[in-house]
Each structure stands twice: as structure tokens, then as C-alpha cells.
Amino acid sequence: MQFANRVKKVQSSAIRDLLRYGTDPSVISFGGGYPDPQLFPSDKLRAVYETLLCKHAHRALQYTVSDGIPELRAQIAQRMRDDGTSCTADDVLVLHGAQQGLDLVAKMMLEPDDTVVVEDPTFLGATIAFNVFEPRYATVRMDGEGMDMEHLEAVLRVNPSVKLIYTMPDFQNPTGVTMSLARRHRLIELANQFDVLILEDSPYRSLRFEGSHLPTLKSLDTEGRVVFLGSFSKIMAPGLRLGWAVASGDVLGKLARLKLAADTQCSTVNMMAASLFLDTYPIEEHIATVCAAYSRKRGLMFQALDSTFPSSVHYTRAEGGLFTWLTFPDGFDATRFMLDEALPKAKVAYVPGEPFFATTPHINHARFNFSALPEVTITSGMTRLGELLSAYLPHVTTSIEQIA
Ligand SMILES: Cc1ncc(COP(=O)(O)O)c(C=O)c1O
Missing domain, CATH: 3.40.640.10 (Type I PLP-dependent aspartate aminotransferase-like (Major domain))
Structure with a gap:
């Protein structure tokens, strides 16, 4: 069978592929871009x-x-x-x-x-x-x-x-x-x-x-x-x-x-x-409830980022929406780290940044969602990841510097 050329360009979503790792119930996944189902009206x-x-x-x-x-x-x-x-x-x-x-x-x-x-x-x-x-x-x-x-x-x-x-x-x-x-x-x-x-x-x-x-x-x-x-x-x-x-x-x-x-x-x-x-129903009231809940969750994510992540990891202070974007030191491979360290050792998943770049991929980023998970899960997942990174990053930074 001969398919149209355009079908060759249709790829599966790298995010969906990566999100498979988050389906293990013991894993805390910050990967999806989902709203909090508890807040559905x-x-x-x-x-x-x-x-x-x-x-x-x-x-x-x-x-x-x-x-x-x-x-x-x-x-x-x-x-x-x-x-x-x-x-x-x-x-x-x-x-x-x-x-x-x-x-x-x-x-x-x-x-x-x-x-x-x-x-x-x-x-x-x-x-x-x-x-x-x-x-x-x-x-x-x-x-x-x-x-x-x-x-x-x-x-x-x-x-x-x-x-x-x-x-x-x-x-x-x-x-x-x-x-x-x-x-x-x-x-x-x-x-x-x-x-x-x-x-x-x-x-x-x-x-x-x-x-x-x-x-x-x-x-x-x-x-x-x-x-x-x-x-x-x-x-x-x-x-x-x-x-x-x-x-x-x-x-x-x-x-x-x-x-x-x-x-x-x-x-x-x-x-x-x-x-x-x-x-x-007054939709603005519903939106205000959703915003208040997401704002609290975002606050908890930022708190954990400030208190448990190494200072070499930077993040965007989004004024709304569902995501923050993390930037790790140059040379840090966020996909490898998730597969080799975060998932097996901290049982935490996120979306590595690579697939979001349309031309030249950068490996040292990740997207974190703060809307979907319950508050306590956000804190415990981010804390686990922050502690793991704190132990891992100084070591990696040294080896990157040595290579340079
Ligand atoms: C930037 C952006 N555009 C479009 C969509 C698709 O949204 P919808 O559910 O309305 O199709 C999403 C979904 O997350 C999105 O993040």
C-alpha cells in the first residue's frame, strides 16, 4: 500500500510516549498537562x-x-x-x-x-x-x-x-x-x-x-x-x-x-x-475557584523548588496557566536523568524539554505541571526529586567542567 507523503511526517507524541512512564501508580508524574479533575464542575x-x-x-x-x-x-x-x-x-x-x-x-x-x-x-x-x-x-x-x-x-x-x-x-x-x-x-x-x-x-x-x-x-x-x-x-x-x-x-x-x-x-x-x-451558572466564580486552587499548588511547587532543588536549577515563575519550565546546567540530560535516576530512585516523572524544540533540541530543560496532582503529592514528589538532584548535580557539574 502506498500512503500519502504527509503521513510520514505524522509522528506519535513524544510526550505521550514519555507519559507511559507516569502510569505506574507508585510514580508521581508532573508530566501531563491535565486540569485537576476534582475541580471539574x-x-x-x-x-x-x-x-x-x-x-x-x-x-x-x-x-x-x-x-x-x-x-x-x-x-x-x-x-x-x-x-x-x-x-x-x-x-x-x-x-x-x-x-x-x-x-x-x-x-x-x-x-x-x-x-x-x-x-x-x-x-x-x-x-x-x-x-x-x-x-x-x-x-x-x-x-x-x-x-x-x-x-x-x-x-x-x-x-x-x-x-x-x-x-x-x-x-x-x-x-x-x-x-x-x-x-x-x-x-x-x-x-x-x-x-x-x-x-x-x-x-x-x-x-x-x-x-x-x-x-x-x-x-x-x-x-x-x-x-x-x-x-x-x-x-x-x-x-x-x-x-x-x-x-x-x-x-x-x-x-x-x-x-x-x-x-x-x-x-x-x-x-x-x-x-x-x-x-x-456564573462561570467567573468557577474560574476564580480554579485559579485559587492552581495558585496554591503553584506556590507549593515553587516552595519545593526554592527549598530542595540545587540553586543551579532555574525555573520560570509563571503568573498563571499550568506549567513551570526548568533549566538545568548546560550538559545535563533531562531525559536520561528521568529514565536512569528520577524514575527508579525517586519515583518521579516529568516531561523532558527536548521534544518542545521544533528545530534544534536542547536537552537541559523539563516541563512541570502543577495543576493535576493533589497538594501533598506535589510537595512530596518535588521534595524527593530536589533531594535526588542535590545529591546528583554537583557531581555531574564537576564532570561537565572537567570535559570542558
Ligand atoms: C497551547 C495549547 N494549545 C492548544 C491545546 C489544545 O487544547 P484543547 O483541549 O482546547 O484542544 C493545548 C492543550 O493542552 C495547549 O496547551
């Missing part, structure tokens, strides 16, 4: 589904329009406006999670060998989605304020085949970093100047625990060249598989036709459930 969702199936089953179980049910599009538009982005229901396309937006935008924009600009490191789920369309990648350095705009400008100058800039400005996955206001403005200017589309992927945007609210790139968009992606996964539940795109008319129309071709529509009953949930 299960009772409220049960009530909502009961109402729908008892009173509105004929509509809830029927096909519906491809763009998403009108009331949910209107509610999403209202949330976007409350967040400072001008938006009407007509600007919203309901998606199977933000992940579907990554696929549809890539399908809309990319021919084989076109270039996508991504942050270095970037979200693995995005490169997995983009790879199907056989692009090249150009990576842009990150620091504590997000993408380095001077580097981006240089990359755009030497890569005329760039069609798309993919960015996660809010609590980036994997680093937890948020893009500063000045860089947001500059990014829009550069996209206008070089005539490229910006894909703003922001599923964590509502999960801010501290710091100032920053405008979406979409709200700063002057030429209709930003596609914003949002998600109900982290503020309701990922099992609903509901997200949305906001884009200007022409772009949204193209995405809507691609969605129709791909899957006809999102689940009617799930869209109605999300809509009835938003109508019945």
Missing part, C-alpha cells in the same frame, strides 16, 4: 445534561449548523468583549477544542515547504498538527517577556516563505511565560509589515493568578491578520472537546468551510451543555 454539568436530555432531546441529539449553535457563539463573543476584544457572534467559529484550530489554520495556510515561525520552545501538539502539512520551521528565541522581537524581525527578513507565526502569548506551553505588552504591539507591526498571519493560541488565558491583564493580540489586530484560539478545556472540562476561533470575516469563512469538510460540526449536545452552563 461535574454536578453542574450533570444537571445541565439532565435538563437537555429531558426537555430538549430532539434538538440536543440532532445535527446542527457547522459554525456552532448561535447562542454559544453569542456567549463566546460576549466573553471575548468582556476580555477587551471586539467581537460579535459572526466572528466566532466553535471548534473541537483549540487543537482543531491548529489543524484548520495550518490547512488554510500551508503548502509543503512553507515556513511557520514558532517560539523556541513551542507546544508539541501544534507541531504535530502542523507537520501533516509538511512545513519548515523557523524558531524564535524566548525570554521572560516572550518571543524576542528583534530575533523575529531577523527571521522574517531572511525567510520570505513565512506564512504563519504561531504564538502562545499567555502562560505559554511549555514555559509558562507571558508576552509583554510592548512585544504584543511589535508583533502586530511585524506581521503587518511582512504580510503574515498570526495564530494566537490562548487556552490558558483565563487562568491568571497574579500580575496585570494584558490585551489579546486579536484586540490589537489592525489588518484582520490574527486568528485567536480559545478553549473550554481548562475552564470547564477538556472532555467536552469545545474551543473556538475568532477571526475576521474572510478568514473565518475559510476556516468554517474547512471545519465543515473535516467533521460537519461539534457535538450538538455538548455545545448546548456549555451554553446552558454559561446561562445558568
